[in-house]
Amino acid sequence: MEALNDAGYDATEVIVDSDKFHLPPGTELAFLALHGTFGEDGQVQALLEEKGIPYTGADAETSRIAFDKEKTKEKFRQHGVPTPEGQLVCRLEDVTLAPPVFIKPNAQGSSVGTHPAANREEIAAALTDALKYDSSVLVERFIRGRELTVGVLGDEALPIVEIRPRDGFYDYTNKYTKGCTEYFCPADLPAEITALIQRHALTAHRAIGNTVYSRIDFILENDTTPYCLEINTIPGMTATSLLPKAAAAVGIAFPQLCRRIVELSWAARRKERSA
Secondary structure, eight states: OHHHHHTTOOOOOOOOSSTTOOOOTTOOOBOOOOOSTTTTSSHHHHHHHHHTOOBSSSOHHHHHHHHSHHHHHHHHHHTTOOOOOEEEESSGGGOOSOSSEEEEESSOOTTTTOEEESSHHHHHHHHHHHTTTOSSEEEEEOOOEEEEEEEEETTEEEEEEEEEESSSSSOHHHHHSTTSEEEESSOOOOHHHHHHHHHHHHHHHHHTTOOSEEEEEEEEETTTEEEEEEEESSOOOSTTSHHHHHHHTTTOOHHHHHHHHHHHHHHHHHHHHHO
């Protein structure tokens, strides 16, 4: 909100704690900063469309696709974006992928309920936990490598951010506990690997029908082979979040980034209305 006001807008904070939220009279645009269920899965976007209020970011259908990891992976496969082999399961008996694997709820955010599993016993325990958060679970081939993320703003791939947790992988605790993770932007990568990952990020962004902004997560295996994991259609938007870090690396200050998101979103909503 502070960045939007600094960018010249008249911004008012709205706390969304149910689907009965109210917007101030005369609201021209809703700048969405909601994560996970209801925020990123198309629900709030659909409600705003019913109210006739334009909003920032991906539209409702694109949000639904991006929040569903298996649907997202299908889009990746269709458009030639490399992604780990995986399967969607509802019970242990359905798992045919050999360990080690990585397990995550199919439609959930912030790495909630995600676990690596090195054997059948760990797979069973991980499935039990993941199924607390969703009715289906994505089981993927476990890939050991560097954790990277790429912000996309319109048609521009921003510098790559490398994520280095001090322990384990980039789970909920490492994401949201200060001091648990180090970030490096731009990531120290060869120019050809940087360009390859940025191309894949742009392709992934477009593959789901997004035209505004997103943040795409990758694992780089053996410092040579990138695999695309998922897309965040409403990435973190504090001044120190990963997308703002990447934008700052190319001279885009946080208020400018917010203004650019507003402008791209206005253009997207106008195009949707005229379609």
